[in-house]
Amino acid sequence: MSESTEHPLLQCSGLTFSRVNRLLLDRISLEINPGEVVALLGPNGAGKSTLMRLLLGLEDASAGEVLVDGKPLQDYNRRDLATRVAYVPQSHVSPFPYSVRQVVALGRLCSTGLLGAMRPKDHLVIDEQLQRLQIFHLAERPYTEISGGERQLVLLARALAQEATLLLLDEPASALDFGHQARLLMKLKQLSEEGLAVVMTTHHPHHARMIADRALLLRDGQLLDQGKPQEVLNRSTMRALYGISELELDTFAAAGWEL
Numbered sequence: 001m002s003e004s005t006e007h008p009l010l011q012c013s014g015l016t017f018s019r020v021n022r023l024l025l026d027r028i029s030l031e032i033n034p035g036e037v038v039a040l041l042g043p044n045g046a047g048k049s050t051l052m053r054l055l056l057g058l059e060d061a062s063a064g065e066v067l068v069d070g071k072p073l074q075d076y077n078r079r080d081l082a083t084r085v086a087y088v089p090q091s092h093v094s095p096f097p098y099s100v101r102q103v104v105a106l107g108r109l110c111s112t113g114l115l116g117a118m119r120p121k122d123h124l125v126i127d128e129q130l131q132r133l134q135i136f137h138l139a140e141r142p143y144t145e146i147s148g149g150e151r152q153l154v155l156l157a158r159a160l161a162q163e164a165t166l167l168l169l170d171e172p173a174s175a176l177d178f179g180h181q182a183r184l185l186m187k188l189k190q191l192s193e194e195g196l197a198v199v200m201t202t203h204h205p206h207h208a209r210m211i212a213d214r215a216l217l218l219r220d221g222q223l224l225d226q227g228k229p230q231e232v233l234n235r236s237t238m239r240a241l242y243g244i245s246e247l248e249l250d251t252f253a254a255a256g257w258e259l
């Protein structure tokens, strides 16, 4: 009988992180499986970006471990890791006027290598992602001269160009207009149906309800709760998470945003 070799795409246990004597993450354990969309919610300063940075090995945990495909994160070199995990940071402004196409092409480095020449397949993938996110018309524009929302889409295209199996997105919709938010969410759902796993931080419970299979609620560096968005994102958890009052929740409900 063959032994199963299936692992979660990403797993962390007891992940703890302190900075300047402040505990920013306290024993976080979670796992992410193929095809899942996971929304990470929590108030400003809860530790969402910090958690992402630890999951990417951009910060070293004080305790606990991260496994990618069952293997410790520290056993990967950056290039190998980039073929598995792609990251879109919260904001990024390049000081160099690379064209949008050149920025997206950076996503192919894990496949071509730093000095490797671009192959026809690489150009194809870049074009595909520019088209998928409806930013093909921006391809030759300098990245430094496009809007914040457009930059978010370019960074997502760069991440998709890596063809990784897990996408970590830090507030991917924060600068997008209403139409682009809807299109982005639908695309993320579609990608998950193709087998990718998506973890995204969001300040919009409705975004989590629209596409996430699971919501993780983080407060003061601790995992408060997790589960199906329809179950865990309710008035009681919104109050606990954000310190929002019933009256304030009523104003959302009155506008049709009932939880």
Ligand SMILES: Nc1ncnc2c1ncn2[C@@H]1O[C@H](COP(=O)(O)OP(=O)(O)OP(=O)(O)O)[C@@H](O)[C@H]1O
Pocket: 019, 020, 024, 042, 043, 044, 045, 046, 047, 048, 049, 050, 051
């Ligand atoms: N470079 C830093 N040095 C010290 N403390 C930091 C640093 N960066 C972040 N922090 C602190 O770590 C805590 C968690 O920050 P983090 O950016 O992870 O929160 P977040 O949940 O992503 O917040 P937001 O929703 O505002 O983006 C905050 O209290 C923040 O002040």
